[in-house]
Structures are given as C-alpha cells and as structure tokens.
Amino acid sequence: MTQTTPPGWHPDPGHSGIGPLQERWWDGSRWTDQLRIPPATVRRRRIRIGAGIAVGIVVLAAVGGGAYLLGDSSGDRTDSSAAAPAPSESPRLPGAPGGEGGQNGGQDGGEGQSPDQQMPQTEEGYATDAASGISIPVPDGWKGQSGAIGAGVTTGEYACPGDDAQTCVRGGVFSAPAQALKVEATTAKAAAEADIKANAEESYGEKIYGGITSHEELKSGAVTVAGQKGYLVRWKVVTKNGDDGYVESLAFPSPNVKSMLVVVRSGFDINAEAPKLSVLDDITKGIKEAEGSGSASGSGETA
Template identity: 50%
Template sequence: MTQVTPPGWYPDPGQKPEGPRTERWWDGSVWTEQTRAAETGAAPGPPAYAPAAPGAHPQAYGYPQTSQPPGQFGHPGYPGYPAYPEPKPRRGLKIAIAAGVAVVVLGGIVGGVYALTSGDGDGKSDRADSSSSPSADPGLPQAPGDGPGGSGGSGGTGGAGGESGAPQAPGSGGGFAADLVNGVSVPVLDGWTGGTTKGGNAGVTTGPYACPGDTKQQCVRGGAFSASAEALKLKATGAKAAAEEDISKNAQESYGGAIYGKITSHKELASEAVTVAGQKGYLVRWQVVTAKGDDGYVESLVFPAPADPKSLVVVRFGIDVNDKAPDVTSMDKITKGIKKSAIAEGGGNGQNV
C-alpha cells in the first residue's frame, strides 16, 4: 500500500535561489498558490521521496520512464512537485517542458499520449513502459492523473529532451496547475487532471487509455503543457513569430514518428492574436492528418511571461480527432482561463490563492 503526503506547509518547490526562503501549501493532492515566509531556524532539506499514486499503474500525462525516479514511493518528509502518471504513445503530440537547463520530455499523442523521457538534457528520449510504474519527477508527490492527448506532449508522442518525469496530481476538474517558472496558472477543466512538473512547469490532461500502437503504453485524448520559449530552443523573440516557429515542431513531436506514422498533411485552422493573462499573445492551430491512428489538433500558444515580459511562455496543446476526445474548444477555454500567479515571484502570506 502506498502512502499519501498529508496537507501542510512544505519548502516551496518554486523557491528562487536568490530570494528569501518560502513555504508552499500542499493540499494533499496538488500544490496550491498559497505561500508564506519559511520559518526561521530550519533550512530546507533535500527533496524527499514522493509518494506514489494509488494503484499499481496510475495513468497520467507526462513521460514514461525507463526506470523509476527516486522518491516515487514512500512517505516523503515533505512533498515535491506533484507528478503526473505517465501517459504513453498513441498518436500525436510530443511536448517539451523545461525549467532552466532541464527539459521535461512529455510524450503525448493526440488520441493517446505517448510518454518519452530523458534526464540527460541531450534531447534524446527513452521510451518507458507506463505500465511498469507511474511516471513521476524525483521528489514529486504523485497521484493518479491523465496524460495529454496524443503521444508525445500535449497530446502527442514525444518531447524535447531534458528533465525526466511529468507532473501528476489526483483529482479531476477544478483548480489550476501551477507553472512555477513562468508565473502563470493553467486551469484544470472538468474531467481533466493537472499538476506541476519537477522542472516547475504546468500540465493538464484528460482521457487516459491504452495506446493503439502499443497497448502496454498509456495514452490520453487531450493535453496542454507549458514551457519557456528558451527551453524549447525557439529563436523568435516575439509571440507571433515564436508561435509560427513552434507549431510545426509541436505537430511533428506530437503526431510524427515511426510508431504512429508520419504526418501526411495539415490544415491551418487559426492564426490570430489573443490576450492571455493580461499579455498580448498569439496562437497558431493546425489539424494534422497522420498515416495511422487518429488525426489530431495541435496548437502553439505564446505570450510574454507576466512576471518577466522579456521571457516568452509557450503552451502546447494536443487533442485527438476522436469522439472520445474533448472538443477542440477546450483549447480556447484553457487559454481564457490562464492567469498570472505569484508563484514565480516568491513570498506571500499563505492566505491568498
């Protein structure tokens, strides 16, 4: 039987090295936006092992791992980032989530998330069998969750190499998934689950199921993941140019690849300016046709980080074209619900959410 990390104040996983020490409230399943100054006298210790989600093989969006990350089971001294169960290949999107030099390789597929993970940051990702164990970031409290639609990210099959593990949190619908790096929170729609990656980014997913191409892998019908443009190695410095640069990468990493077949064609559904968290951003949305399996919708949304307008935030979406997948309008609902948060700024009195 696995144990669950109890609610309480713990060292803030989004703590800035140069800032004052803070603590964040863990509600028993996910990190909240409540923070407070850390109590004096006790310096934070190293991340403890994260509790595993109930169930032998929790489902989640994220990245399957070739080996179990440290701190996956047991009762941690304090929770780390909530981790998502690992989704596996299905057909679709790969999403790269990064924080600093660590890039989380999300393997999500549109119509089924395929999880890939790599911990060396060299861009090479290793396939992992999600059935073997839940995907989690070292030191992240873990709970059952869904993966993004697709096989590599927000709904596809792979991700940009880097940090291994994916966010995971129990619960379905309501609340927000916090991006501790970029200072934004992504809404968790009804029927979706969300959480924070070890690297500090946000991810939400829905519709876990056995991947068609490999039933041992776990996929999801839809997903959205945040990352910085720098982590995704985008060269563009403006929101519009960055979205246009990222969409093809998003589509290829999500629905391309040998396992799910190549993308045979695509149609642009939208390319427009949009306001996100009070910032002027831009989105590009495609519908892609694949050689096998479900087709998918992919979107790259880019906007300046509220806490640092010079830095761009990228949210990659992926949703299967399937009756069991969420409606494509879920992308719009998530976009409208993204809000600025004080997470990346530190501090707080622990009372306001």
C-alpha cells in the same frame, strides 16, 4: 559585479526567490535586461513535458493530445498523467507524492535545495509552471501536473495506436519557457509560428501515428493570455495511423519576466471521446499569472 568582471551570464542578483533561479547577462559594466534559464538546469532535468518540452524532472514526450512517460535519468520517479515506461507500471503524474507538486499542492521543497530545485507554489484547480509564472486551469475530470519548469493538464488515457505498450491521452495542454523548447524568436507571433510544426510532429509523429500526411491551418491570430498580448496558431493534422488531431502553439510574454516568452503547446485527438475544441479555448482563457509571482494577475481571453 565589478568593472573588472568580464561579460557573461551570472545568477540574477534580483531573483525574488520565487521559481527557479535564472541568469542575467553582465555586459562588463552593468546588468542588462537579458535573462535565461541556466542550460545546466535544463540538461540536468531532461524532461519533455507535453509536446517535446525538454524541461523538468520526469521525461515526457507528446503522443497525440498528450504525453507518455519515458523515464528519469536521475533514478527518481515522478508522476505523470501520461503513460508508464513499461506495461507493468501505472501512469504517474508529476504532482503526486514524490513528484513535482500537483494541482492541489506538492511536497515541501526540502532543506538544502537550490532555488531551481524547489517545488512550485501551486493552487487548487491549477497546474503551475513556476519558471513561466503561470497557472493553467485543470478542467473537471482532467489531471494536472505542476513543475519548477513547465506544467500541463491531460485527459483520456488510451493505448497508443502504434505501440499499445504505451499510453496516449485524448487531450493535453503543456507550457514551458520558449528557451526550454529552443524556440528562437523575439515576438509572440514569431514564436508561435516557429513552434507549430515541431509541436505537430512531436504530438502526432512517426513512431506512434505513422507520421503526418497533411495539415490545414484552422486559426491564427492575437490573443490576450494572463494579461499579456500573445499569438496562437492552430492546425488540423492528418496521420497515417490512428486518430487525426488538432495542435496549437500559443506564445506570450511571461507575466513576471517580461523579457521571457512562454510557449503553450496543445494537442487534441479528433475522436468522439476526445474533448471539444471549445475546451481548449476555455483553458486558454483561464490561464493566469501564478499566485505569488509578483505581478498583477489576470485571466487570459481571446482578443
């Protein structure tokens, strides 16, 4: 950039080639520390991973503990551990052949793709969120879904209570950059507190569960995740139809982009067939910096 270039967002000149290309703010004379995911990237992909995360290639919307597949505006289908868009189609995971790359690795990004379209590096036993620079552990029996922007793990498919043509899951944990969720906050605590209501409504909302009649805060406080100081808020929600549930919003700085907050949304049904809350704690502790992201890695643990 020259001094005659007006202030604005431009491709980050320091991009390492790992993960999607971000934009950095040029103030007219120098590069600042402000980074963002290009809005066109988020709009083009039109995905909702987990509880209303508008970020990736497939469109997922949270239902109960997890997500159901809504579709993909591009016409390309990726896999999801959630529900099919119609009863005649099987549930698919982003990460199986033709998808975004799964817990055991994905397809090659292909020649001619821009950095934000390339498949994330993935690790066996983890779902990788390349934009956030983190990997989420996939417990035994769960399904993992990796993405260039966003990732998640789910378990326990069943017919949704409000629409048996769609498939819900008993438990789900999903990540994305806070910006992709439109969470306006500058601290991890503020981000978690701002996101929990939207998380609850997306996870146990009107269409499938008849809406939430009440909620109780079960837990809130500081945590250390992937070596970063974060904050979580956990609610128990009561629904009109079907199972009640637990929802949690966790926020922390990205391990490789310090100016970017990551939000992890979780939802677990309250049901004998659903995973115990201790599993959610184990997943949180196991979140780590993604391999190759460029910073020192470390598992998350409660503070």
